[in-house]
Amino acid sequence: MNRCSKATLAIISLFISSSIYAQTPAPNPMLVEAGKRLFNSFCIYCHGIDGSGTNAPAADLSGVPTGDLSNKAYMSLLTDEEIINRVAYGEEMYPYLQMPGWRSNLNSEKIIAIVAYVRTLAIDQGPLNGPTPAERLERFKNNPLERGRIYFLRYCSGCHGKKGDGKGWMAAKALSKPVAIGSPKIAPTLTFDKVKSYVTNINRWDKSYMPVFSEEEILPKLPDIIAYIKTLPEQYSDK
Ligand code: HEC
Ligand code: HEC
Numbered sequence: 001m002n003r004c005s006k007a008t009l010a011i012i013s014l015f016i017s018s019s020i021y022a023q024t025p026a027p028n029p030m031l032v033e034a035g036k037r038l039f040n041s042f043c044i045y046c047h048g049i050d051g052s053g054t055n056a057p058a059a060d061l062s063g064v065p066t067g068d069l070s071n072k073a074y075m076s077l078l079t080d081e082e083i084i085n086r087v088a089y090g091e092e093m094y095p096y097l098q099m100p101g102w103r104s105n106l107n108s109e110k111i112i113a114i115v116a117y118v119r120t121l122a123i124d125q126g127p128l129n130g131p132t133p134a135e136r137l138e139r140f141k142n143n144p145l146e147r148g149r150i151y152f153l154r155y156c157s158g159c160h161g162k163k164g165d166g167k168g169w170m171a172a173k174a175l176s177k178p179v180a181i182g183s184p185k186i187a188p189t190l191t192f193d194k195v196k197s198y199v200t201n202i203n204r205w206d207k208s209y210m211p212v213f214s215e216e217e218i219l220p221k222l223p224d225i226i227a228y229i230k231t232l233p234e235q236y237s238d239k
Contacts, residue, residue: 027116035117038110042102051121060169063153063162064098070121073128082133083115084108096140098154148228151221155213156181164232176209182232195226 040049048056051069059066069075075083085093088111090101102111131139139146153162159174161167164182171178179186196219198204201212 027120031113031116032120033117034110035113035115038106038114039117042106043114046099051118061158062098063155063157064150066099067097069118070123070125071128072122072124073126074130074133075119075122077128077132077134080115080119083118084111087111087115094137096136096150098150144224145228145231147221148224148226151225152228155218155221156225159210163236164229165236165238167238174209178210180238181229183236183238184233187229187233190226190229192223192226196222 039047039051044056045058046056046062046066047053047069048059048066052071053059053066053068056066067074078086086097086099087106088101088103088108090099091097092101106114140150157168158170159166159168159178160181161171161178164180164187166178166180168178181187181190198210199213199218199222200215201208204210204212
């Protein structure tokens with residue numbers, strides 16, 4: 001065999017193997033290993049070692065449940081590219097996900113490696129028992145109370161509690177007690193202007209322990225948040 005045909009053969013075999021790869025994406029073990037190290041340093045706090053989101057030390061930090069990356073029925077509805085985009089851009093591209101994007105911390109090679117590893121976490125848990133990613137996006141777009149719920153969990157529940165009882169995980173550490181904002185006494189008194197001036201600190205007392213939110217970030221979300229808070233008294237209990 002002369003040199004030229006050897007090179008041609010090499011090119012052909014490269015072609016064949018890459019087209020096989022495209023059909024059955026057998027994970028590259030080195031890529032998966034690199035992805036595992038990155039996942040374990042950047043992601044497990046919220047998503048857990050197994051990706052299931054249970055028992056993750058900081059799962060509550062974000063207020064919203066971190067979802068189950070180990071659910072095969074759900075994850076198999078997403079292409080690699082869709083997962084890569086979720087990790088890279090987070091809520092900027094997928095507003096129903098309350099996760100900031102990682103592209104300022106991780107370059108695209110690293111994100112590709114992480115996603116190769118995330119794929120290996122998926123285990124068969126039977127048929128999907130909940131909305132698909134597309135349904136979640138639809139719900140988020142069309143249902144103000146669903147948006148309000150997600151925003152409330154993310155921005156307010158850490159202190160005011162998931163049920164609005166004032167007993168969020170940060171409450172014990174706050175020097176002034178977060179108000180039981182979802183109680184039948186308080187929720188009905190909350191007008192847009194009142195909450196707006198409170199969260200953006202226009203007339204706040206100087207010993208307030210509530211963070212000041214940027215108008216740009218919080219004001220567009222506030223009508224949904226308030227609408228959701230107004231539903232909380234229906235099932236209110238401070239037990
Ligand atoms: C501060 C907590 C936190 C950290 C750290 C974190 N995430 Fe997330 N992640 C979330 C939350 C909250 C969501 C939204 C979950 C939901 O609504 O289903 C999410 C969603 C996702 C989704 C989309 C799931 C879906 O339903 O479409 C992927 C994929 C993901 N995260 C991967 C990662 C990876 C990879 C890392 C590490 C680079 C990471 N996350 C780090 C909190 C976190
Ligand atoms: C880090 C803790 C924390 C977070 C997060 C937080 N709050 Fe508060 N909030 C408090 C505390 C503490 C008080 C009690 C008074 C004070 O210290 O300002 C309070 C009081 C309030 C009050 C005054 C209620 C009244 O009638 O006196 C409103 C309204 C309010 N919060 C709305 C919100 C909304 C809406 C969010 C989410 C966008 C939010 N808070 C997020 C801690 C928090």
